[in-house]
Amino acid sequence: MRRARPVASNAASANAAGHALWPEGGAADARQAWIRAYRAVRAETERRGARLSAEDQVVQSMPDASPVKWHRAHTTWFFEQFVLAPHAARYQSYDARFAFLFNSYYVAAGPRHARPKRGLVTRPNAAEVSRYRAHVDAAVESLLADAPPDVLDRMIPVVELGLHHEQQHQELMLTDVLHAFSENPTAPAYDPDWRWPPCAARGNDCCELPEGIHTVGHQMPGFCFDNETPAHRAVVGPVRLARNLVTNGEWLAFMRDGGYARPELWLSDGWAAAAQGWTAPGYWREIAGIWHGFTLAGLVPIEQELPACHVSYYEADAFARWAGKHLPSEAEWEVAARAGELKDAFGVVWQWTRSAYSPYPGYRPVEGALGEYNGKFMVNQMVLRGSSVATPQGHARVSYRNFFYPAARWQFTGLRLADFPG
Numbered sequence: 001m002r003r004a005r006p007v008a009s010n011a012a013s014a015n016a017a018g019h020a021l022w023p024e025g026g027a028a029d030a031r032q033a034w035i036r037a038y039r040a041v042r043a044e045t046e047r048r049g050a051r052l053s054a055e056d057q058v059v060q061s062m063p064d065a066s067p068v069k070w071h072r073a074h075t076t077w078f079f080e081q082f083v084l085a086p087h088a089a090r091y092q093s094y095d096a097r098f099a100f101l102f103n104s105y106y107v108a109a110g111p112r113h114a115r116p117k118r119g120l121v122t123r124p125n126a127a128e129v130s131r132y133r134a135h136v137d138a139a140v141e142s143l144l145a146d147a148p149p150d151v152l153d154r155m156i157p158v159v160e161l162g163l164h165h166e167q168q169h170q171e172l173m174l175t176d177v178l179h180a181f182s183e184n185p186t187a188p189a190y191d192p193d194w195r196w197p198p199c200a201a202r203g204n205d206c207c208e209l210p211e212g213i214h215t216v217g218h219q220m221p222g223f224c225f226d227n228e229t230p231a232h233r234a235v236v237g238p239v240r241l242a243r244n245l246v247t248n249g250e251w252l253a254f255m256r257d258g259g260y261a262r263p264e265l266w267l268s269d270g271w272a273a274a275a276q277g278w279t280a281p282g283y284w285r286e287i288a289g290i291w292h293g294f295t296l297a298g299l300v301p302i303e304q305e306l307p308a309c310h311v312s313y314y315e316a317d318a319f320a321r322w323a324g325k326h327l328p329s330e331a332e333w334e335v336a337a338r339a340g341e342l343k344d345a346f347g348v349v350w351q352w353t354r355s356a357y358s359p360y361p362g363y364r365p366v367e368g369a370l371g372e373y374n375g376k377f378m379v380n381q382m383v384l385r386g387s388s389v390a391t392p393q394g395h396a397r398v399s400y401r402n403f404f405y406p407a408a409r410w411q412f413t414g415l416r417l418a419d420f421p422g
Ligand SMILES: [Fe+2]
Pocket: 074, 104, 165, 169
């Protein structure tokens, strides 16, 4: 949780901190700059939600996904709980019951509603959540404008964390509504004009990392989550990393070669997970002999040149084994990305790594309830690097560590391969 300052741009962090969204340190109008950043992030949440009806917003299609209305309210509770309650002495909460409904997992912040039951909460309705957001927005903006300088200094890092937190939920709004819509037999489109971003030209090009000691983790000025720290040295290489993402065409070759039916390719837990009926990536459907994918634009034929997406870690691992290769470690990915060697590192699909999500050497969560943000999840999950088509602009960076359980595949998750020379 560091205060944002300008970040030197480079090819690897084109979709990273330093985006115009974030205020620059020392700006004469810092208060106004933070108010603008706050409004911009909060507006993006509402922009993403605006395509959805009140009915769309209440559905919870599986325990891992949350209703859009809940995302809109939970991100608001975050500011109420961690910015307004400690820093705005005269703040009147919108509704004291909302803390129970919209606290996600912060045990130190008090009791909370059961996650799998979020879809059963029809009230407050979507319109009242809008009023809740407006109430909190007015209070936060007023505090940013008028707080004494010492209070402002204490609250800005939490406001900044709250904005990055809200951006994470903006991505989840899209992945969760995609899952909800995938359960609708009419295959509705979230946005009929949604398209994959243009991807780099395909090929079997690799970059080679010779053996060396590299510093990984967050090293630049600017915001990062605590799980990206401390920066530390790691031995990397020799290893070759594919410059390109694995494509749908390559995934079809894996399927045609019986990839989903060959236990020798699969981790034991992955084989058990695949037994729930996996025969293709998530959201793929074979219609009259043609594979289609369910996307934010609805059901569309699979394009071979586009990146494989909605695959779990288990599937990515099996694919890599079938290809005679490996998934990169997160350190290998970061070193190659920092060198500008990876195509489509950001903004297309998150890329599974073979690294378990665990603390960096010397990592300590911050004290208090916000220490629960990342640290307590550092077991049994795998790290993904880069960012996806659903990630808001200005959110990701080269040291960013995303993480999910290895069976998860409702996120925009894909892969690139690694190989060891010799
Ligand atoms: Fe959250």
